[in-house]
Amino acid sequence: RATATMGDVTEPSPQAPLAVVSKVELRVSCKHLLDRDTLNKSDPCVLLLMQSQGQWMEVDRSEVIKSNLNPVFAKIFTVDYYFEEVQKLRFEVYDSHGHASVGTHDDDFLGGMECTVGQVSPCPPVLGMPVGNHPAPTPRLLQIVAQKRVTKPLFLKYGKFAGKSTITVISEEISGNNGYVELAFRAKKLDDKDLFSKSDPFLEIYRIDDDRSEQLVYRTEVVKNNLSPIWEPFKVSLNSLCSCEEKRKLRCVVWDYDSRGKHDFIGEFFTTFEEMQKAMGENKVQWDCMNPKYKIKKRNYKNSGVVVLLDLKIHRVYSFLDYIMGGCQIHFTVAIDFTASNGDPRNSCSLHYINPYQPNEYLKALVAVGEICQDYDSDKKFSALGFGARIPPKYEVSHDFAINFNPDNDECEGIQGVVESYQSCLPKIQLYGPTNVAPIISKVARVAADEERTKEASQYFILLILTDGVVTDMADTREAIVRASYLPMSIIIVGVGNADFTDMQILDGDDGILRSPKGEPVLRDIVQFVPFREFKNASPTALAKCVLAEVPKQVVEYYSYKAFPPRCPQPETPDSNLSSPQ
Numbered sequence: 001r002a003t004a005t006m007g008d009v010t011e012p013s014p015q016a017p018l019a020v021v022s023k024v025e026l027r028v029s030c031k032h033l034l035d036r037d038t039l040n041k042s043d044p045c046v047l048l049l050m051q052s053q054g055q056w057m058e059v060d061r062s063e064v065i066k067s068n069l070n071p072v073f074a075k076i077f078t079v080d081y082y083f084e085e086v087q088k089l090r091f092e093v094y095d096s097h098g099h100a101s102v103g104t105h106d107d108d109f110l111g112g113m114e115c116t117v118g119q120v121s122p123c124p125p126v127l128g129m130p131v132g133n134h135p136a137p138t139p140r141l142l143q144i145v146a147q148k149r150v151t152k153p154l155f156l157k158y159g160k161f162a163g164k165s166t167i168t169v170i171s172e173e174i175s176g177n178n179g180y181v182e183l184a185f186r187a188k189k190l191d192d193k194d195l196f197s198k199s200d201p202f203l204e205i206y207r208i209d210d211d212r213s214e215q216l217v218y219r220t221e222v223v224k225n226n227l228s229p230i231w232e233p234f235k236v237s238l239n240s241l242c243s244c245e246e247k248r249k250l251r252c253v254v255w256d257y258d259s260r261g262k263h264d265f266i267g268e269f270f271t272t273f274e275e276m277q278k279a280m281g282e283n284k285v286q287w288d289c290m291n292p293k294y295k296i297k298k299r300n301y302k303n304s305g306v307v308v309l310l311d312l313k314i315h316r317v318y319s320f321l322d323y324i325m326g327g328c329q330i331h332f333t334v335a336i337d338f339t340a341s342n343g344d345p346r347n348s349c350s351l352h353y354i355n356p357y358q359p360n361e362y363l364k365a366l367v368a369v370g371e372i373c374q375d376y377d378s379d380k381k382f383s384a385l386g387f388g389a390r391i392p393p394k395y396e397v398s399h400d401f402a403i404n405f406n407p408d409n410d411e412c413e414g415i416q417g418v419v420e421s422y423q424s425c426l427p428k429i430q431l432y433g434p435t436n437v438a439p440i441i442s443k444v445a446r447v448a449a450d451e452e453r454t455k456e457a458s459q460y461f462i463l464l465i466l467t468d469g470v471v472t473d474m475a476d477t478r479e480a481i482v483r484a485s486y487l488p489m490s491i492i493i494v495g496v497g498n499a500d501f502t503d504m505q506i507l508d509g510d511d512g513i514l515r516s517p518k519g520e521p522v523l524r525d526i527v528q529f530v531p532f533r534e535f536k537n538a539s540p541t542a543l544a545k546c547v548l549a550e551v552p553k554q555v556v557e558y559y560s561y562k563a564f565p566p567r568c569p570q571p572e573t574p575d576s577n578l579s580s581p582q
Helices: 238-242 273-279 292-297 320-325 361-376 414-428 438-452 474-484 502-507 540-548 551-562
Strands: 022-031 044-052 055-061 072-081 088-095 109-116 149-155 161-173 180-188 201-208 214-219 234-237 249-256 264-272 285-288 306-315 329-337 381-387 389-391 396-398 411-413 459-467 489-495 527-531
Touching (some): 044 072, 234 238, 264 273, 264 285, 329 361, 361 381, 361 414, 381 389, 438 474, 438 489, 489 540
Antiparallel strands (some): 022 072, 044 088, 149 161, 180 234, 180 306, 201 214, 249 264, 381 411
């Protein structure tokens, strides 16, 4: 595996763990299952399998629901989600005759469905790729994360439909840390615990956990000699405050500070984050600060003061999946180096040589990265550009031409379309030079700038540049990258061939801050550079894992900087035919 963390990508290592983008919960239901029982209806159970090194391994299984052909399973499957990896899943539904026997008898099989967590794997072979690398045709693999809810037919062995049986998988990200809250408290008319001066109050907030234990969430500063203190506003994560559960009980305690640590108890009150939220806007919420002992002893005891929540502000921290599930599309553009240093495409030594049995490095890199990105683009149309070649009809050098030679529409239909355009354009052009990439970066940036004006998280742009050498226009490229860092855009550069790419590391900000020739720094680190030769002997997915590992972080960084929340996904239409288990 390639080392792939959210912040850094180091040398590829087969043992290094991948960075988990998030955990995803999968909820499963089925309709119109086959009835395998003679006297009763089937007793369905779902097995979740994940492919590892070519083998299907059982990850988990659901409960068995008795006598139900339209089950809604209570079991929630939890899987780690990696943006940069194709994670193949398989759901298998069985009619159970005792939990231990599930999946052991072919006669009990009610149907299966293969999918991936976030990416559609290719069904037909891609032109230029060896046929032996592709599996036999299977039911089309699905986009669970990007679609949020998918319903597909169940298949028996050999691709046969399992009657009208369908399976529905609903995905939801586990929001372990989905924001923080800013709180501003004050108190009024607190009890005076000091003999010769007024109390020195401070406030503590405790979260009460499921086992009734209390966890200190926050302790305010001490306000000296004041029975009506105003404490400084403070921020706490929702995870820390209430485990992201609005109804979780909170205990708030007011103390009179004692320098010896023997603080005097003034009073307490109980609340929830749900109740606190009434303080948003111009509203305020207040609680009686109660001393239980005084309440018992004093007949006319009302309170030991009141605590007022002056203001509450919620700051949501969104994740990559929040934006994807909100409908943000990833628009993929590939830019291919057609400079003369690649060698004559008709020569087998050329980096652009088309071998029907073995794809060249350009094709390998294009397919590996593109297959991941296409999962997040609803229309599956990719812009495909070339640079450094003389192109018809005048055979003038161009640094941003459409490889389909359609100046009005440079988009191709899927990765297959890009591959076909690449192969068909090679005989029509003359490889030339120099290696200028600033024009293409600027071209994509102009489209991204138009998207930025919509002021919503609707489209993010990934530019994949495939080149065989160090760029010639380094100053202009640095300037273009700095400008692009302010836009919804990331740049991936893959060095093809055996050139010395040392100077290209300058563009990758991992080792320092990239600056324009005038000294202006990038707003965000948006460039990832990888020499393809480091992945020559790795699995086809290793390159994609490495170069795409930083994209989720870059997407979140951009929309956080712009303060754009995810768009609201379209509401689901309830399916009245899905029945709950009896």
